[in-house]
Amino acid sequence: MKISLLSFIAFFAAAMAVQAADKIRVSTFSTILTEIAQQVGGDRVAVTGHVKPGIDPHEFEPKPEDLKIVGDAQLILLSAKHMESYVGKLKEATGTKGDLVEVGDGFASLKMKSEKDPDKVVEDPHWWQSVLYTEKAVKIVRDELIKVSPADKATFTENAAKYLAKLDALEKWVKVELAKLPRDKRKLVTSHDAFQYFARENGFTIHAIEGVSSEDQPSSKKVGDIVAAIKSEGVKAIFPGEHRKSPK
Incomplete structure (x- = not known):
């Protein structure tokens, strides 16, 4: 009986290890992108959110352990618009192994004066305050996950549709309340x-x-x-x- 129990535990541990290895490894550098990747990827992804909730993203710098995880990731998601000043380090860490995607790069930017240099105009990097841009980000993450694992296209498409429906409901609620x-x-x-x-x-x-x-x-x-x-x-x-x- 004892041997059987030990055998079962060993088998279960091995099965869990195989399951974890089978998941798509995703690294994110924004709490928003962490949630999007988890919602769209579901149980087919293993997401590492390097910027934790409550941490100031403007001051974040990846540590060696972060770069090690990035080096093993299949998909790296960034906010873009100069939010991640350390993007060069991430590109060096991943090389050609993972797909590094600057999600907000294609979104039309609002401009603002830099507080540090009033004569300098900079991009406003906080695109996720727009539900429209967040919905675009969901679609980008969906498409990038499909590129990594085409076999899971139906799952990612369905998960993204459910999440987009929640965002649509949120936008309608905001409009009603602000009215x-x-x-x-x-x-x-x-x-x-x-x-x-x-x-x-x-x-x-x-x-x-x-x-x-x-x-x-x-x-x-x-x-x-x-x-x-x-x-x-x-x-x-x-x-x-x-x-x-x-x-x-």
């Missing part, structure tokens, strides 16, 4: 200027304390300007954002 707020009252004050895409689609005016990166420290003059704007615009509610940890 209750008059357009002249749609003022958004934020400590991190990451909501341009959302504001464009929903008619908000943004007053941001910081610039494109959460690494930026606002000047006392900038803070004073924001306080004055809040008072003059008659902003009724302010929702403080979460404090993200530096990964360093």
Whole structure:
């Protein structure tokens, strides 16, 4: 009986190892892309999200252990638009083994002034604040997974369709709720200027304390300007954002 139990455990462990090895290895560098890959890939993927929830993506730098995992990945998903300044390291780590996809690269960018250099105009990298762009990202991830494993096309297509339906429902809910707020009252004050895409689609005016990166420290003059704007615009509610940890 004891031998049979040990044999069963050994067989089960071996079966699990084979199953894990059979999954598509995906590395992501955005919590949004981690969720998309998991939702679309389902049980056919093993997703490693290198940027964990609560970690500031602007300050993230891949460690040697991250690069080792990337080197073994079949698909690497990046936000693009200069969000991952370390993309060169990832390309070097994966070589020709994995497909490295900069998901947001083809999305039309909104521009903004850099807080560090007011004379410099930069791309706003926060495209996922747009449901439309997030839906495009789902389709891109779906197609990339199909390229890696054509045999799973039906599964990835079905999973993506279900996730897109949820995003459509979310977009409709947002529109219904925002319809209750008059357009002249749609003022958004934020400590991190990451909501341009959302504001464009929903008619908000943004007053941001910081610039494109959460690494930026606002000047006392900038803070004073924001306080004055809040008072003059008659902003009724302010929702403080979460404090993200530096990964360093």
